[in-house]
Amino acid sequence: MRMRRRSVKMTAIAAAAALVLSACGNGDDGETDDTVDDEDVETDDDTDDDDTDDEPSADGPADTTVVYAAEQEFASYNAGTADQNATRNTLVLNGVLEGFWRFAPDGFAEANTDFGTYELTSEDPQIVTYTINDEVTWSDGEPIDCADMLLTWAANAGVYTTGEEDEDGNETPLFSTAGTAGYEDWAKPSCADGDKTLEVEYENVYASWEAINPVTMPAHIVAEQGGLTVAEFIEAIENDDADALADAAAFYNSGWVMNPGELLDAALMPSSGPYTITDWQAGESLTLEYNENYWGEAPATRTIVFRFLDQDQQAQALDNREVDIIDPQPNPDLLNQLDGMQGVVVETGESFIYEHLDFNMSSGSPFEDRDLREAFALCVPRQLIIDNLIAPQNPDAEVLDARLTYSFQPDYAEQVAGTIAGDYADVDIEQSAALLAEAGMEGMEVAIGYQAPNPRRTNIVELIRDSCGEAGFEIVDQGSDTFFGGELDETDFDVALFAWVGSGYVSGTASTFTTPSACAAGQKGNNNGCYSSEVVDDLYRQLLAELDPDAARDLVAQIEAQLWEDLPTIPLFTFPSVIAFADDIDGVVNNQTQGGITWNMEEWARQ
């Protein structure tokens, strides 16, 4: 299938920037299967054969409708708050709120030069300059400017509090946020109402600056609902006047949350993207229509409908063409069903979730001994697990050999090349048994903990039991429905089996592999096995402060190599993903990042 890309092709800047954090290569070549042929053509330059009628033209989008099956119902226009940071909202808002960049399928920011530009103008101190293009406005005519960027900072930096304290003595934040990373490192930004440029100075070097999007919600609406003018709003931030901001914050936190079917007044939800939300039938559908005041290039299709539908019902609905695009969790039955359909394109791929085994390396655990970890790693049948459990859902699935890079990312091969991952590629029962005997631990009991019920993980434990049993391990299935929040936090396991949801940016992995402040619940971060290595700690310290992409890539490779040396965890596989769509729909591209499949909905077109 051929696809068209908008002019916001990943630019050199974006590609280079992407390297910083994930040390992954540039996205122009060797993209994953999901992204298909990447022809670098403008939207209007349509290379498909005979579908000229419905092509976007200067007059606007084609008068057609494309229907996407969304599993969960939309809930809030503001997906930046702690309780609304979920795909149910972001999938819709992809077409409604635009910013400096978006998550491309490879996990990196794809710059949106139609919106504005951003660049690292100084490394010491770290300064990033954001410039919004002049014609860029909210759909109500209000220019998108510096006030909006100030709002994003105020809402996400966590500097303002209500003055109240919770039971643990922490002050309650004034604005609800899903995460303060990055923003909390900003020196307080300052600008005047109407400025289109903002210089952001980082007080602490923040290597993931690329993953910061300083335009999110409309500040003029937040100010107005808080009883302020935009100028007063800016002034309140300048003066750190939390009281003055209280009403505005209250609106920001919950004013955009809607009950099903009760769409807020359109004036409260101005759009910065190609679509606006025009209709919501509770429990049924949400309709996005072309934003007539859109400052950018018109989308391919006038109307996008989100049809709220349980995953189990999506395949038949697609077969009956009640929906055009689905992206359910794959399972073998579903794939068979999809394969049997006429006129449906099915694409399988991988996702940004990976399954892994974590050793308990806290003091007193037998797995403090590296030889025993190696013995165990040598008997875990990683290929067999994939053949039996994953290949039926993704025929191209391979064993995952990295913890910081996903196997479908461009730089994966390079990252793995410098490690000793190859030593563990095949099961070696003899070697495993020999190591076990050397340590005098034959018949050692290994309790594998995971969140039950989960049939797939039960099967994984079974496969490990068969294989490692031969080497002399005694595997105990310790699946428990209190695993998360219980055994995992208490470090009450020998080996933990679960998955991480990640992204292209590796900064989030720091707390997984750096030495915890204490090996106790609530203090060990994500380092559940209490792994500790000065080498890795040091490398992470450098990585988090490294602004040069090539150097960062090198650091990631070093961390990965050291992790293979130390073996605190064993990566198993990435979760499979599947998308399916009617073959008369063009422009559908799988995207397993936070962006989701709707990331490029403005390119969806019906032939």
Added chain:
Amino acid sequence: MAVFILRRFIISTFTLLAASFVVYFGVSISGDPFEDLRGIQDEGDAQIQIAARRELLQLDVPVPLRWFNWLTGIFRGDFGLNIRNQDVSALLSNAAAATMQMVIVATVLAIVLGVTVGIVSALRQYSGFDYSLTFAAFLFYSLPVFWVAVMLKQYAAIEFNNWLRDPTISPTVTVVVALLAAVAWQALIGGDRQRRLVVSITSFASTAAVLVFFSTTRWFADPGFGTIVVGVMSVISAVVATYLTAGFRHRPPLQAAGATAVAGVGFYLVGGPILAEPSAWTLLGLFVLGIGAALGIGAGLGGIHRRQAMSASALTAVLVSGVIFMDQLLQAYERFFGLVRGRPISTVGSATPGFTGNFWEVGLDSISHLMLPTVALLLISFAVYTRYTRASMLEVMNQDYIRTARAKGLTERTVVMRHGFRNALIPVTTLMAFDFGAVIGGAVITEQVFGWQGMGTLFIRGLNEVDPNPVMAFFVVAGGSIVVFNMIADIAYAYLDPRIRLS
């Protein structure tokens, strides 16, 4: 009576209170409300979101206290917030509306069809028809509804829509369907061998003819009745209505029904402009007007059989209105067919998103969405109603007063309709009340399969997310309606059956 109601009310209240605590407690400890946040690898993000959810759901308050808070909220009409910070009261009203929309039609149809078929089945006890129906009823009753629903979606929607691209009927199918029709009709009508043979041949031939007609004219691609069919069906309506209400012994009722049918067709011929773009109210007004006119005709032509004539023509008016309604719907089909891109029968939801059109087109859209869930629900309730009605009717027909009625020389029609049918309905009425109470609780599985976000979805989603408030909203409505309707059933029974005294 008042004492009885009061006593029932008090007992029910305490039952509900106790049950609400059990359910609330059960849901609250049923899992980890943060499970979906545990996998977030960025530790800061995860902690912020977990803290926000703890605050929202008041997870640091002990469960019994949370239940108490919930309970006091209920008395203020506040159902609380769900895990997404949405108002559960609003969710509940949406869910209840969706569920009602789906189950009411199915329940009403199940009652009408189930009772009718049950009566006929009782009157033809131990006939081929009775045996076939008994078999079918048990078959339907034992079918798992999710399976029926998925099969309906596959064959009645997807495959049917595929077939509509070229709607021709193969000779084999024609013969098989005609044969089935022949067997069914002769069993239904009964009689001696010769009569059965005639009925079989007639129904075989007419069914085959109709199917061949449909096939060659590609009727399904653009279905419609036309004036002739409307006329013929109106006449048949008049005859059937007369038979059911008055019988043919006297002329006036038949004449009145006939006149009503003629008037109906007359309106159909001249009323086109009114019918083209009506509102629901216009139609309702016309319907009431039609019934009124029919009653007038009955009164005028009835003579000494005024009452029977009036019921006969009123029933005729209802049936003819139905025929005209169907005809108008089918006239809108062509445009509707284009709007849904040639796939009229849908598998999910209650309407095509963004569909606009006149009353008939929107009506077609609703019907095409409601059809399959209605059939799925219908099959099962239908079986229950048939069995109950049959048993009740058989019991009544063996009563002494029926023998007395026959001995008085009443016609069989009067015996069955006036003396048998009415009394047979008493136990069925109470069944309806029970059934309705249960149905409000949601057709959980049917909703799921047909993608309706009704009461069942509210319940299941709440349970999966360890979010007690939506589950409790479901509980209040479902539990409450079961209690209320049980009480109504008891009272109705006492009211309908003079032998029973409450208290």
